Amino acid sequence: MENIIQINQLIKRFPIGKGEFTALKGINLTFGTGEFAGLIGPSGSGKTTLLNIIGSLDMPTEGEAIVLGKPISKLSAKESAKLRKESLGFIFQSYNLLQVHTVFENVEFPLLLLDYTTSERKKMVMDALEWVGLTDKVKSKPPQLSGGECQRVAIARAMVKKPSLVLADEPTANLDAANSHNILQTMLNLNRELKTTFIFATHDEKVIGYLKRKIFLKDGLVDHEEWIKK
Amino acid sequence: MPILIVAVGVAMSVFLHAYITGLMNDSIEMNAKLSFGHVKVVTKSFAENISQMPTDLALLETTALKEKLSKEFPEVAWVERIQFGGLIDAPDENGETKSQGPAIGIGIDLLSAPTGRGGETERMGMAKSLVRGRLPENKGEILLSELFSQKLGVNPGDKITLIGSTMNGAMSYYNFFLAGTLSFGVQVMDKGTIVADIEDVRLALDMEDAATEITGFFGSGYFSADLAADVKEKFVSNFPNPENDEYSPVMLSLKDQGSMGQFVDLSNTMGAIITFVFMLAMSLVLWNAGLLGGIRRYGEFGIRLAMGEEKKHVYRTLVYESVMIGIAGSVVGTAFGLFFAWLLQTYGLNLGDSMKGSSMMMPTIIRARITPVDFYIGFLPGIVSTVIGAMLAGVGIYKRKTSQLFKELEA
Ligand SMILES: Nc1ncnc2c1ncn2[C@@H]1O[C@H](COP(=O)(O)OP(=O)(O)O)[C@@H](O)[C@H]1O
Numbered sequence: 215m216e217n218i219i220q221i222n223q224l225i226k227r228f229p230i231g232k233g234e235f236t237a238l239k240g241i242n243l244t245f246g247t248g249e250f251a252g253l254i255g256p257s258g259s260g261k262t263t264l265l266n267i268i269g270s271l272d273m274p275t276e277g278e279a280i281v282l283g284k285p286i287s288k289l290s291a292k293e294s295a296k297l298r299k300e301s302l303g304f305i306f307q308s309y310n311l312l313q314v315h316t317v318f319e320n321v322e323f324p325l326l327l328l329d330y331t332t333s334e335r336k337k338m339v340m341d342a343l344e345w346v347g348l349t350d351k352v353k354s355k356p357p358q359l360s361g362g363e364c365q366r367v368a369i370a371r372a373m374v375k376k377p378s379l380v381l382a383d384e385p386t387a388n389l390d391a392a393n394s395h396n397i398l399q400t401m402l403n404l405n406r407e408l409k410t411t412f413i414f415a416t417h418d419e420k421v422i423g424y425l426k427r428k429i430f431l432k433d434g435l436v437d438h439e440e441w442i443k444k
Numbered sequence: 445m446p447i448l449i450v451a452v453g454v455a456m457s458v459f460l461h462a463y464i465t466g467l468m469n470d471s472i473e474m475n476a477k478l479s480f481g482h483v484k485v486v487t488k489s490f491a492e493n494i495s496q497m498p499t500d501l502a503l504l505e506t507t508a509l510k511e512k513l514s515k516e517f518p519e520v521a522w523v524e525r526i527q528f529g530g531l532i533d534a535p536d537e538n539g540e541t542k543s544q545g546p547a548i549g550i551g552i553d554l555l556s557a558p559t560g561r562g563g564e565t566e567r568m569g570m571a572k573s574l575v576r577g578r579l580p581e582n583k584g585e586i587l588l589s590e591l592f593s594q595k596l597g598v599n600p601g602d603k604i605t606l607i608g609s610t611m612n613g614a615m616s617y618y619n620f621f622l623a624g625t626l627s628f629g630v631q632v633m634d635k636g637t638i639v640a641d642i643e644d645v646r647l648a649l650d651m652e653d654a655a656t657e658i659t660g661f662f663g664s665g666y667f668s669a670d671l672a673a674d675v676k677e678k679f680v681s682n683f684p685n686p687e688n689d690e691y692s693p694v695m696l697s698l699k700d701q702g703s704m705g706q707f708v709d710l711s712n713t714m715g716a717i718i719t720f721v722f723m724l725a726m727s728l729v730l731w732n733a734g735l736l737g738g739i740r741r742y743g744e745f746g747i748r749l750a751m752g753e754e755k756k757h758v759y760r761t762l763v764y765e766s767v768m769i770g771i772a773g774s775v776v777g778t779a780f781g782l783f784f785a786w787l788l789q790t791y792g793l794n795l796g797d798s799m800k801g802s803s804m805m806m807p808t809i810i811r812a813r814i815t816p817v818d819f820y821i822g823f824l825p826g827i828v829s830t831v832i833g834a835m836l837a838g839v840g841i842y843k844r845k846t847s848q849l850f851k852e853l854e855a
C-alpha cells in the first residue's frame with residue numbers, strides 16, 4: 215500500500231493573547247491509500263487542527279505534512295487551492311451547505327471549479343446522489359431537508375469529483391443513531407468501491423466502531439493506535 | 445433581501461432630497477409669487493427706496509416697456525404690478541368714518557379674461573385663499589385680508605375708501621366695494637393687505653400707464669439663480685442707462701430683494717447640509733449592511749475555499765455580487781423614491797393650521813420637487829456604500845485563515 219499522507223514531527227502553535235498555545239506537539243503519522251482511519255480523542259485534543267493541516271486549510275508551525283506528494287508548509291495559496299480542488303473532499307459537523315441553492319447545485323459546486331462540461335457534471339452529480347440515496351431530492355433546498363439528508367448531500371458533494379482523500383470532522387455529531395449508521399455505511403461502501411481514503415476526526419462510539427484504524431490523540435500527541443484486521 | 449435594504453435606503457435618500465428641495469423651493473416661490481417675482485424691473489430710484497414703495501418713482505409707459513421685455517425675454521412671463529401704501533377708511537351709514545387702518549396694497553391684473561392677464565389670480569392662489577365673498581368681477585371691487593376686514597368691521601358688499609397719494613404727491617380718495625376677503629396663511633400678509641385690480645389702482649393714484657414694477661416669472665415655475673443672472677446680464681446690455689438716469693428701468697432678481705438673497709442661499713446651504721448628513725447616515729447604514737451581509741457568509745466562503753476555490757475568486761465574486769445588488773437596489777430604490785416624491789410633488793401635503801402664526805412667508809402645503817439630481821443621488825449610497833461594505837467584509841477572507849472561517853460559522 216503506497217503512502218498518501220506522511221506527517222513528520224508536526225507541531226502547531228496558536229497565538230493566544232501574548233503567549234501561544236501548542237495544539238499539536240510533534241505528530242508522526244503515515245496513511246496509506248484506501249485507509250478508513252479515525253483520529254479519536256476528547257474535545258480539545260487536536261483532532262480538528264490536525265485534519266485542517268492535512269486538508270491544507272491551515273499551515274504547520276514546524277515539521278511537515280506531505281499530502282499526495284505535496285509538502286503542505288511550502289504550498290502557496292494557489293497551490294493549496296489546487297490541491298483541495300482536485301484531490302480533497304471535506305465533510306463537516308455542521309454540513310455547511312449553501313442554503314439558497316438546490317441539492318443539485320450544492321453537489322455540482324466542486325465540479326464548477328474543474329473543467330467538466332454541463333452534461334458531464336450532470337451525470338457525475340446524479341451518480342453521487344445515487345451513492346447517498348438522494349436522487350429524489352435533486353431540486354430541494356437544504357432548509358427542506360432533515361439533518362441526515364443534509365449530511366448525505368455533504369457526502370455527495372465531497373465525493374462527486376472522486377477525490378483521493380476525504381476528511382470528515384465529526385460528521386455524525388448532529389445526527390441520531392440511525393442516520394449515523396446510514397451515512398457511515400455509505401462512506402464505507404464508497405471507500406470499498408472507489409478506493410477513496412477516509413480520515414475521520416471523532417469521539418463518537420458509533421463512528422469508532424466502523425474504523426479500520428484508530429489513532430488516539432491526547433493533548434496534541436498520538437497516544438496509541440489500534441488496527442482492525444480485515 | 446439585501447437588494448431590499450439597499451432599495452429602501454436609496455428610496456429614502458431620493459425622497460428626502462426631493463422633499464427638502466421642494467420645501468425650500470415652496471417658500472421661495474411663495475415669496476416670489478406674492479411680491480418679489482423671479483426678476484423684476486423697476487426704476488433706479490424705486491430700487492433704492494424699495495421698502496417705502498414710493499409710487500412717485502414708478503415706471504412710466506409700462507405697456508410699451510412690457511411689450512419690449514416680452515419680446516426680449518419670451519421665456520419669462522411679465523406682469524405689471526403696483527405696490528403701494530395707503531389708508532383704508534370704512535364709513536358708516538352716514539358716510540362718517542367708522543374705522544381706519546393702514547394698508548399695504550398690491551394692484552395686479554384681476555379682471556382680464558380668463559383669470560387675469562398672465563394668470564395673476566391663479567399665480568397668487570386667490571381662489572384657494574378666499575375666505576368670504578368672491579373674487580372681483582367688476583371694476584371698483586377690492587379684496588382685503590380677512591384679519592384686516594375683521595379689524596375694520598367690514599363685510600363683502602360694503603363700501604370702503606382708499607386714501608392714498610398720487611404720483612404727483614397729491615392726496616387721493618377712491619371708493620371700492622369689498623368683493624371678498626383673503627387669508628394668505630402668512631402673518632405679515634394677513635395683517636393689512638389689500639388687493640385691487642391694477643386699472644383701479646392706476647385711476648386711484650393717478651398712475652396712467654404706469655406701474656411700480658414689471659415682474660417676471662420664469663417659464664419653469666421655479667427660481668433659478670443662474671437664469672436670473674443671465675436675464676439680468678442681457679437686460680443691462682439691451683436697456684443701457686449711460687446717463688445713470690434716476691427713472692431708467694433697472695432689473696432686480698429675487699436674490700437682490702430684501703433678505704431673499706440670504707434666504708435663497710441659506711435654503712440651498714441648508715438643503716445641501718441636510719441632504720449630506722442624511723446621505724452620510726444612509727451610507728453608513730448600507731455600508732454596514734454590506735459588511736454584515738459579507739460577514740454572515742463567512743461560512744459559505746469557508747466551504748468554497750475548502751473545495752478549492754481561490755481566495756481571489758471568492759473575493760471577486762463577493763464584490764461583483766455587491767455591485768449587482770447595489771445597482772439593482774439603487775435602480776429600484778430610485779424608482780420608488782421618485783414615485784413617492786412625485787406623489788408629494790403632485791398632490792402636496794396640507795399642513796394647514798399647524799403653520800398658523802408664523803411670521804415668515806412659509807407655505808402651508810408641503811410639496812416635494814424632483815430635480816435631475818434625484819435621478820442619480822441615490823446611487824452614491826446605494827452602490828458605493830454597498831460595495832465598500834462588501835469589500836471590507838471580503839478583507840476578512842484574506843486576513844483570516846481558512847480554518848478560521850468555519851469557526852466563525854460554528855460560533
Ligand atoms: N485558532 C486557534 N487559536 C487558538 N487556539 C486554538 C485554535 N484552534 C484550536 N485551538 C486550540 O487547540 C486545541 C485543539 O483544538 P482542536 O484541534 O479544535 O481540538 P478537537 O478538534 O480535538 O476538539 C484546543 O485547545 C483549542 O482551544
Ligand SMILES: [Mg+2]
Nearest residue numbers: 261262263415
Ligand atoms: Mg474538533
